[in-house]
Amino acid sequence: MKVHLRERFQKKGKRISLYLEYYKGSRKSDEGKILPIREYEHLGIYLHKKPSTPLQKQENKQNLELAKNIKSKREIDIKNNEFGFLTNTKLNSNFLQYFNKLTEDRLSSIGNYGNWDSTLKHLNKYTNKKILFKDIDEGFCEGFKDYLTNKVKKNNGESLSSSSVSSYFNKFRASLKQAVKDKIILYNPSVDVKIPKVKEKEREYLSIEELKQLEKVECRYEVLKRAFLFSCLTGLRWSDIYKLK
Numbered sequence: 001m002k003v004h005l006r007e008r009f010q011k012k013g014k015r016i017s018l019y020l021e022y023y024k025g026s027r028k029s030d031e032g033k034i035l036p037i038r039e040y041e042h043l044g045i046y047l048h049k050k051p052s053t054p055l056q057k058q059e060n061k062q063n064l065e066l067a068k069n070i071k072s073k074r075e076i077d078i079k080n081n082e083f084g085f086l087t088n089t090k091l092n093s094n095f096l097q098y099f100n101k102l103t104e105d106r107l108s109s110i111g112n113y114g115n116w117d118s119t120l121k122h123l124n125k126y127t128n129k130k131i132l133f134k135d136i137d138e139g140f141c142e143g144f145k146d147y148l149t150n151k152v153k154k155n156n157g158e159s160l161s162s163s164s165v166s167s168y169f170n171k172f173r174a175s176l177k178q179a180v181k182d183k184i185i186l187y188n189p190s191v192d193v194k195i196p197k198v199k200e201k202e203r204e205y206l207s208i209e210e211l212k213q214l215e216k217v218e219c220r221y222e223v224l225k226r227a228f229l230f231s232c233l234t235g236l237r238w239s240d241i242y243k244l245k
Contacts, residue, residue, distance in 0.1 A: 005071045009049070010192050016047040017192055018067045020074060040187040041074075043067055090184045091134035096123060098133075098184070099175050111239050119171040122148060133185055136176070141190040145169055149196060162199045169195050206232060 002023040007016050024037040045067050051057040103116040123131075126147045131140075148165045160168075173190040180188050206214070211232055219225035227241050 003071055003075050005067055014049050016049055018043050018045045042187040042191055092132055095131045095133050102175050115167055116171050119168040138189045141193045162196050166195050166198050
């Protein structure tokens, strides 16, 4: 087994991401092709693409040295049989089932659960309800982001808002981060995928005169009208008001 220190240039930005590549030999595909077996570990260490100041040059030198030290430690761990690598069983497990479990764990939080559940539905449509951990790479993550941004349409025919795209993709990214903690994967392939900036919509609001007129209007459910007025005057969301006692 060999360990290589690799660099990944970020498509946008001015940094280079450092990661380790573990070469574990090769396997023969069903078509008879020889395929390399590799695993990756993201180090969370970055270099400036074009260091222009003495400080940036010094940071590059220190970060590169740190990455090399980690690489050396991994090589020692491998020789001592102390570094736990992923098994094929974990990599071949169903990502959607794992995501569904994470979603169910959030049932106690209605708002949070709703976002996770919506993300799961989009993942099911994007993958045709089947995707394994071993098939999730940066290209898959970019594709899912593009799917949310350009392919998904709401009932009125409009695309998802930038805030919805950001929310759903962040849930997907959080699931991969948890998978790293659960030692299902070594590297979160969504780390370097940039999410579109959230565009703030122009908000419409009622004037104080309109609120006074609304207060005089009869409503079948008095508590609903009071909750609405309370929301207008405090800025609290319905989900927050609903929890008040």
